Amino acid sequence: MRCVTGLKPGLPAEPGGRRELHVIMTTCLSIKWRRGLLALSLAMTVGAIAAEGELPRIKVDAAKAGASVNPMMWGLFFEDINFGADGGLHAQMIKNGAFEFANPAMGWRSMDASGQAPVIHSNTPIYSVSPRYLVLRKAGAVVNEGFRGMGVRAGESYQFSLYGRTVESGASSALRVELVGDNGAVLATARLANFSSQWTKHSAVLKSTGTDTKARLRLALEEEREVHLDHISLIPQRTWTGQANMLRADLVQLLADMKPGFLRFPGGCIVEGRTLPLRYQWKNTIGPVDQRPLLINRWNDEFKHRPAPDYFQTFSLGFFEYFLLCEDIGAEPLPILNCGMACQFNSGELAPLDQLDPYIQDALDLIEFANGDASTAWGSKRAAMGHAKPFGLEVLGIGNEQWGPRYIERYAAFARVLKARHPGIKLISSAGPAPADDKFRFLWPKLRDLKADIVDEHCYANPGWFFDNASRYDSYDRNGPKVFMGEYAAQSVKVVSPENRNTLECALAEAAYMTGLERNADVVVMSAYAPLLAHVDAWQWTPNLIWFDNLRSVATANYYVQQLFSRNRGDTVLPLVLEGLNSGANGARPLLYASSVREAKTGEVIIKVVNPGAEAITARVEIAGQAATETTTRAGEITVLTGQDLQAENTLDNPRAVFPARQRLEMRGDSFTFSFAPRSLSVLRAPMGR
Numbered sequence: 001m002r003c004v005t006g007l008k009p010g011l012p013a014e015p016g017g018r019r020e021l022h023v024i025m026t027t028c029l030s031i032k033w034r035r036g037l038l039a040l041s042l043a044m045t046v047g048a049i050a051a052e053g054e055l056p057r058i059k060v061d062a063a064k065a066g067a068s069v070n071p072m073m074w075g076l077f078f079e080d081i082n083f084g085a086d087g088g089l090h091a092q093m094i095k096n097g098a099f100e101f102a103n104p105a106m107g108w109r110s111m112d113a114s115g116q117a118p119v120i121h122s123n124t125p126i127y128s129v130s131p132r133y134l135v136l137r138k139a140g141a142v143v144n145e146g147f148r149g150m151g152v153r154a155g156e157s158y159q160f161s162l163y164g165r166t167v168e169s170g171a172s173s174a175l176r177v178e179l180v181g182d183n184g185a186v187l188a189t190a191r192l193a194n195f196s197s198q199w200t201k202h203s204a205v206l207k208s209t210g211t212d213t214k215a216r217l218r219l220a221l222e223e224e225r226e227v228h229l230d231h232i233s234l235i236p237q238r239t240w241t242g243q244a245n246m247l248r249a250d251l252v253q254l255l256a257d258m259k260p261g262f263l264r265f266p267g268g269c270i271v272e273g274r275t276l277p278l279r280y281q282w283k284n285t286i287g288p289v290d291q292r293p294l295l296i297n298r299w300n301d302e303f304k305h306r307p308a309p310d311y312f313q314t315f316s317l318g319f320f321e322y323f324l325l326c327e328d329i330g331a332e333p334l335p336i337l338n339c340g341m342a343c344q345f346n347s348g349e350l351a352p353l354d355q356l357d358p359y360i361q362d363a364l365d366l367i368e369f370a371n372g373d374a375s376t377a378w379g380s381k382r383a384a385m386g387h388a389k390p391f392g393l394e395v396l397g398i399g400n401e402q403w404g405p406r407y408i409e410r411y412a413a414f415a416r417v418l419k420a421r422h423p424g425i426k427l428i429s430s431a432g433p434a435p436a437d438d439k440f441r442f443l444w445p446k447l448r449d450l451k452a453d454i455v456d457e458h459c460y461a462n463p464g465w466f467f468d469n470a471s472r473y474d475s476y477d478r479n480g481p482k483v484f485m486g487e488y489a490a491q492s493v494k495v496v497s498p499e500n501r502n503t504l505e506c507a508l509a510e511a512a513y514m515t516g517l518e519r520n521a522d523v524v525v526m527s528a529y530a531p532l533l534a535h536v537d538a539w540q541w542t543p544n545l546i547w548f549d550n551l552r553s554v555a556t557a558n559y560y561v562q563q564l565f566s567r568n569r570g571d572t573v574l575p576l577v578l579e580g581l582n583s584g585a586n587g588a589r590p591l592l593y594a595s596s597v598r599e600a601k602t603g604e605v606i607i608k609v610v611n612p613g614a615e616a617i618t619a620r621v622e623i624a625g626q627a628a629t630e631t632t633t634r635a636g637e638i639t640v641l642t643g644q645d646l647q648a649e650n651t652l653d654n655p656r657a658v659f660p661a662r663q664r665l666e667m668r669g670d671s672f673t674f675s676f677a678p679r680s681l682s683v684l685r686a687p688m689g690r
């Protein structure tokens with residue numbers, strides 16, 4: 001009789017600080033499973049323990065290698081929605097620092113007694129691409145409100161800069177620069193002087209004496225002069241230390257901690273724009289940051305229930321920075337380009353087929369920018385930006401969430417050229433906004449006929465859909481295009497409801513679904529939760545993977561699900577059978593969802609098990625196909641993600657309501673008994689017996 005499952009406290013916490021799960025050792029000695037205790041200190045109820053022979057079984061065959069798991073299987077979807085870029089990932093704290101928003105004074109307030117709006121001119125700008133600048137006169141003062149405030153910490157330093165000039169030749173004008181707390185207290189001061197009649201860059205360091213998420217920046221002219229100011233910038237000195245400059249360290253760390261296989265950018269609907277002139281154009285997002293033309297963000301007024309009139313794209317985070325970010329966090333770059341179609345939920349404007357060349361040229365140029373050597377036109381631009389080494393782009397998206405015959409025509413035109421010139425680049429095509437509607441049913445056969453590489457499916461649906469579709473890909477055609485589950489998230493209320501929350505129930509529904517993605521890794525080659533980031537005071541869409549304010553960030557339960565799958569990706573699918581775990585009732589859902597992979601580098605078998613129910617389920621886990629004898633002892637580990645109830649969610653103030661706990665797992669022989677906690681995702685790592 002083989003069987004010892006010991007769970008001992010003791011593994012050191014993972015990076016990011018996982019809490020310990022205290023488990024009382026359970027020993028299954030011989031013959032019969034002892035009716036006994038398996039106590040988990042996380043208030044997990046232990047279900048009724050049956051005699052060993054009656055226990056449900058999770059059977060894995062470690063000797064029967066299945067499909068390979070794509071290294072890009074679990075990735076990140078980034079879109080500048082919910083203030084994800086400006087006011088989010090990018091650390092710039094000044095909103096509208098170049099005065100180019102539609103309302104040029106937006107974000108700025110005059111401190112004049114007159115109460116008049118700040119004065120903006122555009123007669124003799126520094127750059128024609130951003131013609132407007134601020135005019136401060138006669139001891140005037142202005143305040144910038146930041147992105148729903150500015151986050152500052154006591155003792156930390158902030159790099160301030162602007163371009164300035166004075167119109168009164170020879171006059172020395174001085175400008176007081178202050179960080180001001182929400183309560184009006186001055187937290188830091190600097191003084192800029194010696195403005196000349198030429199536009200000149202001035203800078204200073206502001207060291208804050210206080211911590212505040214809602215600080216502001218005040219600029220006050222000390223004398224009765226006139227100065228012109230532009231490109232006003234305030235960035236923490238402590239940012240992400242990688243080469244992707246000026247990014248918020250805490251947010252990038254969360255992305256890196258997921259060990260993502262890829263990063264999709266820049267969206268999302270933002271790729272499409274509401275009209276074609278408002279589409280995302282990558283060439284406008286590279287080069288000197290001050291000279292990137294501003295564009296309205298399409299989420300600015302998309303939802304009447306969540307208007308964001310101050311939402312614009314400065315492109316401070318542009319394509320070059322996205323590529324650098326991918327390198328920093330070890331993710332493959334996955335850019336998505338406009339295919340000559342504006343958002344079909346908005347204007348649906350089309351570039352005529354005979355005028356598609358510039359769009360296709362953008363794709364060709366992007367490939368050269370990413371992969372060309374320094375002798376090529378676009379490769380040399382990348383090299384001049386400081387990155388001589390190619391980025392190694394392998395996958396490219398043609399259009400975001402498009403549908404209909406007009407999309408098929410445009411995708412085909414792109415594919416014809418790109419496949420001829422770059423046969424090694426895999427193209428992503430769209431299956432529309434929903435996973436089973438008429439649009440979807442129209443697109444799939446057409447894309448199959450076109451021999452598309454990878455089809456991007458999207459799904460925002462209630463948790464039930466995800467549980468019910470865990471076997472969706474079991475019956476997919478093995479000879480057609482591969483699948484990219486490119487956007488998905490369980491919605492606790494309904495799609496685009498502002499009431500949606502990142503509940504444990506949603507996270508477990510996604511986890512159950514992901515066991516189906518993993519089991520079908522021969523068909524599903526990539527996937528990503530969407531959207532990624534959301535500012536708690538400035539979001540348009542919910543739920544999201546990571547929430548943040550101006551100082552803090554919180555990983556949701558959904559994030560931890562993604563992280564557990566990604567960090568336990570393995571490389572080969574193993575067959576897994578559940579016995580005695582189907583409730584048996586008509587159409588009722590299974591009691592557990594599970595999948596298994598093998599990881600070559602560690603020689604471990606990884607088993608992921610989702611128990612969405614309210615009771616613990618004790619099951620016998622059998623790993624066949626290894627050279628284990630009854631006396632073979634091995635130490636593995638198990639990580640359990642759970643929370644108090646299905647509505648549990650992580651917030652900035654309570655970030656660990658749903659949090660993974662890691663524990664050592666000792667086993668002898670090739671099977672063991674384990675009690676899967678209620679409402680949990682468990683990830684077991686078992687070394688192969690030798």
Ligand code: AHR
Pocket residue numbers: 079081267268269270400401433487530531541
């Ligand atoms: O993730 C939010 C939006 O949902 C994306 O921009 C779009 O592709 C989808 O409709």
